[in-house]
Amino acid sequence: MEQAAPYFPRWWLIYVSLVAGGVLGWFSQVNAFEGLMPTLVGRIVTTLLVGGGSQIVHAAVKKARDPLTSASEM
Secondary structure, X not given: OOOOOOOOOOOOHHHHHHHHHHXXXXXXXXXXXXXXXXXXHHHHHHHHHHHHOHHXXXXXXXXXXXXXOOHHHO
């Protein structure tokens, strides 16, 4: 896409991927937090993580492993 249209604004693609990933995560009924929190809350959090992509998943895992890590270090 960068070669075909180098000056085409691509900032909105982040939101498209967030919505598409969120829809796929919700309708697949995945709950990564089974047993840790209520089912509905677990599905909502999992959907947000799936929609957010790999960067938000890695940040969440890093924060879960070391809760004292500040946001500027992530």
